[in-house]
Amino acid sequence: AAPPGPPYGPRPRPPRDAVEAFDALYDHAAAALVRQAYLLTGRRSLALRSVEVAFRQAWGRWPEVATDRDPVGWVRSAVHEYALSPWHRFRRAHRRPDKPPADTADRILLEALLALPPVHRRTVLLYDxxxxxxPxxxxxxxxxTPATGHRLLRAHAELARRIPPLAGVTPERRSGMLRERLGAVRPAVSLEPRPAATVRAVSEHRARRLARAALVLTAVIAASTGYTAVTxxxxxxxxxxxxxxxxxxPPLSGPPRLTETSRYLQDKLRADPAAGPHRLHPRLE
Incomplete structure (x- = not known):
């Protein structure tokens, strides 16, 4: 079985355009990265999703990834970060690991690896x-580097405690045994990633949706700003x-209420037959 890292051997020749280059990178590294994400999480769906999310990010930032000195390392870092995100514990689909491997040794190794803290688990996977x-x-x-070395030593000690064949051997031999055993784990579920064209199509569709949402939000903000400026x-x-x-x-707070006496005088004044302007300007006759 192939090791969980990128396959050894000659790398594919760099294609001419971006689509071919992305597809070549995906075909070269996707399967190995899915396997790594599975060893980090023990969950098939999370492993596949981690790889797809990482490659969607890579396609959205392809000029940066294409000129990186290690494009596989760029995507691998994104895969591991997403796979080990603590937010997955709140999703029902990712709370429990999948069916363990059928082989007893593989099952013990995977359970021991998943029992490690996430950062130790990642360190063992990258190094071994x-x-x-x-470095x-x-x-x-x-x-x-010193902190990583201490993490590796503590992780190896815990794995040796849980896996008897790793106990009582030198650190160099233990690292070699872990590399062989990690590369030989046979999961009980299929880890086949989707085609590169599908990942590219999903990435472009999401980019279009985000662009439309950004335009709508910009229009709403502009309309709100204009309305506020006018009103x-x-x-x-x-x-x-x-x-x-x-x-x-008492403070002046408007016309006072009419009392009974005032209301009586007002009604009498309005009912007087001599009402009119001539009452204010009397003339002698």
Whole structure:
């Protein structure tokens, strides 16, 4: 069985256009990356999704990935980051591992690997499975080289405690045994990734949807800004201070209510037959 890292052997010749280059990278590394994600998570659906998400990101940022000194390492880092994200624990589909391998040794190895903390699990996979040296493993896990070495030693000690054949051997021999056993694990589920064309199509469709959503959001913000500019006041209007009583005089807060006497006099005035302007300007006759 092939090791969980990128297959050994000559790399494909760089194709001429972006589509061919992306498809070549996908065909070269996707299957191995799915296997790595499965060893990190024990979940087939999460492993496949991690690889698809990473390659969709790579296709969306293809000029950056194509000029990177290690395009496989770029995608691998994205796969591992997504696969080990703590948010997956809240998704029902990713809470429990899949059916364990049929072989007893493979099942013990996978259970022991999944029992490690995520950062230790990733360190073991990169150093023992993929075959990176200690500085490159430290760089990919964003840690110092001494810290990565301590993580590796603690992870090896825990694996040796859970896997009897790894106990009582030298660290070099233990690392070689882990590389052989990680490469020989036979999962009980299929890990076949989808075609590269499908991943590209999904990535482009999502990019179009995000572009349309961004245009709609921009239009809404522009309309809201224009409406606010038209309807907002253009000068400051100080608020009216509330009334306050002065020396027992009630504050002025509008016309007072008519008392019974005032209402009686008002009705009498309106009913007087001599009502009219001449009452205000009397003339002598």
């Amino acid at each position: 499975g993929v075959g990176l040296d200690l 490159d493993t430290a760089a990919e896990t964003e840690a110092s 907002a006041p253009d000068h400051y209007e100080p608020p009216i201070a509330p009334g306050a009583s002065v020396s027992g005089v």
